[in-house]
Amino acid sequence: MIIVLLGAPGAGKGTLAGALKEQLGVHHISTGDLIRAEIKAGTAIGLEIKRYVESGALVPDEVVTRMIELRIAATARDGKGYMFDGFPRTSAQAVELDKILSRNTLKIDFALFMEASVDIVIQRLTGRRVCRACGALFHLKNMPSKKPGVCDACGGELYQRADDNEETIKKRMTVYNESTMPIVDHYRLQGKLKMVNADGGAEQVRVALLKILNEVNEKKS
Numbered sequence: 001m002i003i004v005l006l007g008a009p010g011a012g013k014g015t016l017a018g019a020l021k022e023q024l025g026v027h028h029i030s031t032g033d034l035i036r037a038e039i040k041a042g043t044a045i046g047l048e049i050k051r052y053v054e055s056g057a058l059v060p061d062e063v064v065t066r067m068i069e070l071r072i073a074a075t076a077r078d079g080k081g082y083m084f085d086g087f088p089r090t091s092a093q094a095v096e097l098d099k100i101l102s103r104n105t106l107k108i109d110f111a112l113f114m115e116a117s118v119d120i121v122i123q124r125l126t127g128r129r130v131c132r133a134c135g136a137l138f139h140l141k142n143m144p145s146k147k148p149g150v151c152d153a154c155g156g157e158l159y160q161r162a163d164d165n166e167e168t169i170k171k172r173m174t175v176y177n178e179s180t181m182p183i184v185d186h187y188r189l190q191g192k193l194k195m196v197n198a199d200g201g202a203e204q205v206r207v208a209l210l211k212i213l214n215e216v217n218e219k220k221s
């Protein structure tokens, strides 16, 4: 199964993927995670892209699609499928993803558009905490860790992402509306768009996605 998760920052893409990747047995590919790993490791690419991320701008398409291409080339043959989270984010990336998959004789099953209201998204992002060690996601109010500042999954330290401050969040929302919203039509035109209301939170969206998966699987068989 190959699924693209679409939605504003804070819509819950990463939380959903985290909750479902094992059950579905798919590779979870988050370009945000890949990008933060490059920056943390201090690679040449990491140094070059740091300023984009910190200001809330998008990293150039070529850099991101190259990362994706390498990941897909390394895993395409294992047949597990993918859940793409935070990619594609521009029309050019959406076109490129179709091409990369097609070169590997793969194609997207559907794109799940997670619609969430602006107020909710901002509240989620400002309260978000991330595990430094394993990347697990928490929220100060909605999904607090058992011990403050400590990851439930691995005991790692929780931190607030540098771009989860109000000013950068505003910029990310503008970028989302201008660059990412248009790709909803890319999938609509391909007849692959599924929508779900993401205001209700993680569990509701998880159930909705499982229902869609059942329908898609029935059609396939």
Ligand code: ADP
Binding pocket: 008, 009, 010, 031, 032, 033, 035, 052, 053, 054, 056, 057, 058, 059, 060, 061, 064, 085, 086, 087, 088, 089, 093, 163, 172
């Ligand atoms: P969120 O969905 O909360 O905005 P992400 O972790 O997906 O968080 O992305 C964080 C930042 O990483 C983005 O603001 C952007 O700078 C960069 N980034 C992530 N994915 C992409 C992408 N596909 N194309 C360009 N930049 C990206």
Ligand code: ZN
Binding pocket: 131, 132, 133, 134, 135, 136, 151, 152, 153, 154, 155, 156
């Ligand atoms: Zn952890």
